[in-house]
Amino acid sequence: MDFLFVIQQTLSATIGVNTIIFALAAIGLNMHFGYTGLLNFGQAGFLAIGAYSVAVPVISFGLPLWVAFLIGIFNSVIFALILGIPTLRLRADYLAIVTIAAAEIVRQIARSATFNSTLGGSDGITGKFGEEFFALNPFKSGLNTPILRFNGNDLWVVITGWTLVAFIVFFMWIMVNSPWGRLMRAIREDEDAVRSLGKNVYLYKMQSLIIGGVIGACGGFVYALSRQSVQPDNYGTALTFFAYTVLILGGAARVFSPVVGAMIFWFLIVFIEQVLRQGVTNDLIPDWLIGVNQVSQIRFMLMGIGLMLLMIFRPQGIFGDKKELALDAKA
Amino acid sequence: MQRHSGENMDFVAVTAETPGSAKPDPILIADHITRTFGGLTAVNVAHLEIQRGLITALIGPNGAGKTTFFNLLTGYDSPNSGTWSFNGLALNGVPPHKVARLGMVRTFQLTKALYRLTVLENMALGARGQKGESVFASLFPWLWRAQEEEIQKKAISILTNFKLIDKKDDFAAALSGGQRKLLEMARALMVEPEMVMLDEPMAGVNPALKQSLLEHIKELRNEGKTVLFVEHDMDMVHEISDWVVVLSQGEVIAEGTPASVMKNEHVIEAYLGAHHNVNLSAEGDK
Numbered sequence: 001m002d003f004l005f006v007i008q009q010t011l012s013a014t015i016g017v018n019t020i021i022f023a024l025a026a027i028g029l030n031m032h033f034g035y036t037g038l039l040n041f042g043q044a045g046f047l048a049i050g051a052y053s054v055a056v057p058v059i060s061f062g063l064p065l066w067v068a069f070l071i072g073i074f075n076s077v078i079f080a081l082i083l084g085i086p087t088l089r090l091r092a093d094y095l096a097i098v099t100i101a102a103a104e105i106v107r108q109i110a111r112s113a114t115f116n117s118t119l120g121g122s123d124g125i126t127g128k129f130g131e132e133f134f135a136l137n138p139f140k141s142g143l144n145t146p147i148l149r150f151n152g153n154d155l156w157v158v159i160t161g162w163t164l165v166a167f168i169v170f171f172m173w174i175m176v177n178s179p180w181g182r183l184m185r186a187i188r189e190d191e192d193a194v195r196s197l198g199k200n201v202y203l204y205k206m207q208s209l210i211i212g213g214v215i216g217a218c219g220g221f222v223y224a225l226s227r228q229s230v231q232p233d234n235y236g237t238a239l240t241f242f243a244y245t246v247l248i249l250g251g252a253a254r255v256f257s258p259v260v261g262a263m264i265f266w267f268l269i270v271f272i273e274q275v276l277r278q279g280v281t282n283d284l285i286p287d288w289l290i291g292v293n294q295v296s297q298i299r300f301m302l303m304g305i306g307l308m309l310l311m312i313f314r315p316q317g318i319f320g321d322k323k324e325l326a327l328d329a330k331a
Numbered sequence: 332m333q334r335h336s337g338e339n340m341d342f343v344a345v346t347a348e349t350p351g352s353a354k355p356d357p358i359l360i361a362d363h364i365t366r367t368f369g370g371l372t373a374v375n376v377a378h379l380e381i382q383r384g385l386i387t388a389l390i391g392p393n394g395a396g397k398t399t400f401f402n403l404l405t406g407y408d409s410p411n412s413g414t415w416s417f418n419g420l421a422l423n424g425v426p427p428h429k430v431a432r433l434g435m436v437r438t439f440q441l442t443k444a445l446y447r448l449t450v451l452e453n454m455a456l457g458a459r460g461q462k463g464e465s466v467f468a469s470l471f472p473w474l475w476r477a478q479e480e481e482i483q484k485k486a487i488s489i490l491t492n493f494k495l496i497d498k499k500d501d502f503a504a505a506l507s508g509g510q511r512k513l514l515e516m517a518r519a520l521m522v523e524p525e526m527v528m529l530d531e532p533m534a535g536v537n538p539a540l541k542q543s544l545l546e547h548i549k550e551l552r553n554e555g556k557t558v559l560f561v562e563h564d565m566d567m568v569h570e571i572s573d574w575v576v577v578l579s580q581g582e583v584i585a586e587g588t589p590a591s592v593m594k595n596e597h598v599i600e601a602y603l604g605a606h607h608n609v610n611l612s613a614e615g616d617k
Contacts (some may be wrong), residue, residue: 032527050342090497094336116420147550163534171470174469174470174472175466175470177471178463178465178468178475179455179461179462179463179464179469179470179474179479180465180468180469181469181476182448182452182455183464184450185445185447185448185452186445186452186456187454188447189445189446189448190445192407192427192439192443192444193439193443193444193445193515194438194442194445194456194521195407195426195427195431195438196405196428196431196436196438197428197429197431197436197456197457197518197519197521197522198428198431198432198436198459198522199428199456199464200426200428200430201430207466211466307616324447327446327447327504327505329504
């Protein structure tokens with residue numbers, strides 16, 4: 001068994017591109033769900049909008065990449081407004097229903113034959129839309145050490161991606177510790193009480209939806225750029241629920257929890273997969289038990305068991321406070 | 332009646348004890364307010380004036396429409412018809428947060444303490460015009476830090492007055508039911524209201540805390556604020572209110588001083604039924 005290879009693969013994934021994408025998706029959800037109590041089940045829609053907004057303007061309209069980023073932010077704000085205007089005045093569950101549907105609408109539109117020429121249909125978009133970004137990479141040779149390995153492009157995505165995460169986490173930390181953040185948490189606890197104190201709850205919920213959505217769209221930017229391709233079916237409901245998993249793993253309403261949650265999530269997935277794969281190929285695990293082709297399914301089963309154990313023994317997540325969790329918001 | 336100030340005695344002298352009577356200086360005027368739920372008319376108030384600077388109690392049997400009327404006045408529900416004004420400003424269609432900003436702040440029958448915020452955070456939230464509540468200013472703490480310190484100071488002084496200061500760093504969920512009522516009232520004061528609307532402030536409060544709540548309500552009047560409260564507890568109504576409005580089946584059936592209202596035939600009827608003094612025992616028939 002090649003332990004060093006397992007370690008290298010696992011550590012690289014722990015701080016890798018996917019971790020950054022899931023961390024950003026979950027930071028956005030933390031704003032929505034953790035701090036404001038908005039049940040957004042359509043975070044994948046924000047990532048999809050971010051991803052397509054980076055690819056389409058460059059490939060189909062020949063615009064520079066930085067313009068595409070601005071378009072992506074603009075589009076995610078518009079998407080948040082479309083979701084929020086009809087639903088944020090209503091009870092919390094309406095937002096959940098509308099967002100889960102809206103994210104699917106985005107995905108179905110993206111993969112529809114009607115927009116095949118610009119959005120690429122179910123095959124999505126593959127092309128060199130990230131060239132301008134990778135041209136800036138000073139580390140083209142990549143990184144190859146016994147414990148960490150990235151190719152040139154991935155290394156550049158990892159460096160810029162973590163820088164972006166650090167900025168967002170820093171600003172988020174300032175914001176949630178301000179009176180604005182206090183107001184957000186108050187809305188999570190009881191909107192009507194906040195209204196009775198003269199605060200425009202609707203406006204603040206909209207701000208939360210927009211900020212979390214834009215952060216989610218940043219996750220979409222990283223998703224698209226790192227692969228130089230956008231596949232519509234990567235932005236299904238599973239992505240949203242993995243983002244929730246990441247958030248709850250870390251503990252909702254803590255600034256660092258999405259980051260740590262994403263690291264643990266990918267650490268576990270890749271570690272379990274690598275160990276199983278090594279075990280199977282070296283005949284340490286008999287063929288009748290697990291075959292080579294079953295590894296990627298079984299890692300999710302084991303992951304699921306792990307998450308269940310976590311929820312049983314540490315329901316508040318890594319950073320959460322069990323006492324705080326025990327205080328029912330409507331007790 | 333010696334607890335009434337001279338001014339209140341004047342008020343009582345010039346105000347008729349009839350439903351919908353005119354007040355010398357009304358802060359709140361409601362006209363023809365109706366609210367129906369399906370076939371049920373929950374509120375049907377033809378005319379009501381609330382005098383500035385007094386404690387007015389809104390009483391009535393269960394299901395009389397007291398809380399619904401409260402919700403209508405504060406913008407949490409919209410009436411089917413009617414107009415009402417606060418300080419001369421029409422409040423039709425004004426959303427609850429704007430009603431609060433105008434100076435009419437309410438509490439809730441089922442206390443709405445913000446459970447996973449600390450007591451001090453609950454209080455600070457109430458302060459008006461906070462710069463740090465703007466999404467952009469929140470990023471620049473030096474813009475709001477001085478104001479925040481002022482708010483905390485004020486919150487601490489009110490908490491001290493309400494004897495909740497020892498609890499300031501506890502989650503609001505850790506308070507007892509009565510303490511939550513106190514917190515809710517204290518938080519309402521952070522908004523600096525002109526008129527405080529208390530929806531059953533005594534529900535579920537133990538007798539010791541009840542006394543302290545009563546004192547705080549009187550204190551509000553002494554500071555010149557107007558208080559309108561919904562209550563079931565007749566002893567309390569009798570003890571602190573200057574004026575009583577009785578609601579039954581959505582309509583104002585009586586108004587007056589506590590003593591006179593309690594002797595009012597219509598009120599006794601509404602509470603106990605029209606035939607309460609008829610002997611219903613089987614023996615009477617024989």
